[in-house]
Amino acid sequence: MLRARMDSPPLVLHVAAAVRDAAGTDASPGAVAVLEGRILGSGALAAVRRAMAGIPHREIDHGNALILPGFVNAHAHLDLAAIGPRPYGGSFVDWAAAVMRERPTDDAAITAAVQTGLRASLAAGVGWLGDIAGSECAVRARLRFDAPLAPGGVSWLECFGIGDAAEAAAERAAQRVLALRAEVPAAARVRVELQPHAPYSAGAALCRRAAELGTASIHLAETSEEAEFVRDASGPFAALLRALGKWNAGIVAQRLSPVQALAPVLAFGRWVVAHGNHLDDDDVAVLTRLPGLSLAYCPVASEYFGHRDHRYRELLARGVNVCLGTDSILCQPPDESQAHGILAQMRRLLRRDDVAPGTLLAMATVNGARALGLPERSATLLPGAEARLFVVELQDPARRPSLTDAIDSGRGRGIVIP
Ligand SMILES: [Zn+2]
Known part of the structure; x- marks a missing residue:
């Protein structure tokens, strides 16, 4: 030897x-x-x-x-990697419905999509990632990805349940995540956590349970339709829930922004909130008071959906841990050769906002490591x-x-x- x-x-x-x-x-x-x-x-x-x-x-x-x-991609959807880039038609609700229709559903296709996403992530220099897994199969595909340099980090099992359905959904989600944790191979370098999907699909009880169980994540303040739903219990997401047969009497108008409505839960435990495209002054003030919170900003996806004037620089200046994510492959430009990587996200901010390169490097590495709760000195x-x-x-x-x-x-x- x-x-x-x-x-x-x-x-x-x-x-x-x-x-x-x-x-x-x-x-x-x-x-x-x-x-x-x-x-x-x-x-x-x-x-x-x-x-x-x-x-x-x-x-x-x-x-x-x-x-x-290596970079940290703090918000990705590996199990959508097979769909590929897709033009945006202007309606987020229609877009989300199309994703639900088109996402792979059988185990072989889900596994292949996750593997495709992981290989592309590795080739683009992603050393660690937080991916949103739409199913147990997607989590297992990541855990069993057979490559010595497989990105470590977090696999967030996506869970749904709103209004009257949130309590029971919380118990189901806890059982699912605990069962998956028992399967994690010692060498996997990946933790399994919960992602209550979004304020229009996951209630407070589900969010609370996710935070009790570890580092939780959620899509938050992503669209104006989400804000309308939380404030008034109306709008396109209310219509979508009705169409899906998910509407129930426990879904009520909260008269608050999504951030303010969720603040009592966000104050508990560790959170990685994705997006934050629509934040008013009160929302920014709330986020700065939550020490266990990180914000995963996905600049290319944010622009793809037409959002402008993201307040990430102000959040960084006020001490919020802002890191970077890609979101799904659907939102990336078809001509981007490293669509699963973080360099393209940094490039967008450098060219558009003239952000200091050192700040971009921190967002792409150490801030992401802190968000995912990686070991000291990672990235x-x-x-x-x-x-x-x-x-x-x-x-x-x-x-x-x-x-x-x-x-x-x-x-x-x-x-x-x-
Ligand atoms: Zn996402």
């Missing part, structure tokens, strides 16, 4: 024009030392080489590239971190490598692990 190790040193130095993370690593030229799946050290090439002197190792030179940590290049690297080739060898260029024009080479 020792001889085999000496023949092929397990210590690998990844060398590139620059290395950067959101935890203080920033060097050019740079290197990341990786030993058996863990980062041993990173920083200026000369310093890393000095630290590794005398220890058998091999070097992999990535050339004119920037090494970043950094710090010693002890799980080694998930994303190598972005830089276009112009004459220019000093910069994070801005990497986000703006770079294409990732995926995760590189010895």
Whole structure:
């Protein structure tokens, strides 16, 4: 065993024009030392080489590239990966109904879709993800994904039950998630949690139970139709519930925004709320007072549905943990080669809002890690971190490598692990 190790040193130095993370690593030229799946050290090439002197190792030179940590996609729908990008017709309710009709329903198709999404996520540099699983089958497909670098993180089992149906739905959902947790292989690196779907489909009792059981997630403040439903118990979502036979006497007008109506539940436990497209001043104030809350902003999907002026920068400035997600493949541009990745989400914000690249990197890595409750140092290049690297080739060898260029024009080479 020792001889085999000496023949092929397990210590690998990844060398590139620059290395950067959101935890203080920033060097050019740079290197990341990786030993058996863990980062041993990173920083200026000369310093890393000095630290590794005398220890058998091999070097992999990535050339004119920037090494970043793998990204965290905090909101994805892997089981919709088979549907592909889809134009938006202008009605969210019609769109949601179409998704319900078209999503795969048999186990083989669901499993294939999740596997497709996971492979595409890996190729796009996603090291960890929080995916919304529409069924037990989708959770199992993720848990059993047979790849050594399978993204860790959270699989959120989606659950429904509103009004009078919420209490019983909460008990059913708890049983389902506990049964799935018993199936999680030790090496899976994935936790199973609950996602009450949205304020128009999941009642407070269901949300409370999800938060009691761990890190919960929900689609929140996503559309104006959702706000109308919560405030007045009317509008297109009320009509949809009636059409589906899900309307009941317990569904009542709450006279509040979705955020304010759910605030007492959000105050309890850990939450990753997805979207937050429609937030008024009171909603922003509520979100800043919830220490266990993270917001997964999906910029490309948000624009796809026509939402404008997202308040993520204000939320970040006020201390809310804002991270990034893709949402489903349906919302991504058909010409995006890394539609399951986070680089395209960062690029959209860099070009549209001129956000500081360091802020984007934090949203794409450490903020997502905090949202998903990942181990300390995840999605950094710090010693002890799980080694998930994303190598972005830089276009112009004459220019000093910069994070801005990497986000703006770079294409990732995926995760590189010895
Ligand atoms: Zn979603």
